[in-house]
Amino acid sequence: MAYTSNNNNVIPIIDPSQDPTSPYYVHPSDNPGMKLVSLKFDGNSYADCKRSLLLNLIAKNKIGFVDGFIIKSPLNDATYKTCDQYNSMMNYWILKVLDQDIARSVLYYTTTRDIWVNLEERFGQASGTTLYEIKQSLNEIKQANDNISGFYTKIKMLWDQFDSVDSVPVCNCTNCNCGLTTKLMKSKEDGRVIDFLMKLNEGYEMLRGSILIMSPLPSISHVYRLIVQEENHKKIYQGSQGNPDQPMAFAANRRFTQDRFKQQFSRKSQGSDPRKRTSSFYCEHCKIPGHNVQRC
Structure with a gap:
């Protein structure tokens, strides 16, 4: 820790690597061998891998190295050494998440930002093939032998993947009060409520009819709770009827x-x-x- 004087008052200069609020802070547990994500990225499910990495980097207060907010310090800057140290460590973290062939393709990039931009350009852009695969999976998925919780988890994962490649447009008009984005979000959720109800097994007809006559339609989370309650009721009834x-x-x-x-x-x-x-x-x-x- 260094000190400086201001009007005869000694003010300590805190090393950014020792300040927990600084993005340059080096935690004792941070080391090049750390694995931020358990699964290897092999070119598939980029959205899932990206989301997992972002959550870890946000928790560590290091997202600035990825989104470009933190730029590489010049050589004469006091933070150059710390910045370079953490940048190299984060490069290694990302390389450990990547498949061997993909890691080799970004091995010689200098900054974490350069690696991130390259991966985003290669795997983050939505394509017709990706949209087709997700839509096909949504059309084919059924409850079958899954319970309500398991089935909802599967279909929600597909919805999240679809949102990552085809998000709802946002109105950027100045002082706009048309509520277009809210209406689009509500329309998408109503469609998912109907889609979820259509793919349930037989036995939920009465509850499904009661939900569909509601105006406006409830949220998908509320519908899920109602269906789970109905499932639990069926289990209790069947258990009492079939007690050996x-x-x-x-x-x-x-x-x-x-x-x-x-x-x-x-x-x-x-x-x-x-x-x-x-x-x-x-x-x-x-x-x-x-x-x-x-x-x-």
């Missing part, structure tokens, strides 16, 4: 009742009146003597 212990309990209760009636009849039949010791009545329904079917 119920028939056994019923049979055991019936045997207990039969034995009790037999004991009562046996005691009555041993009375003093000989005419009451036997009976011609026998119930074919419960197999207990002493009464007929009409009195069972």
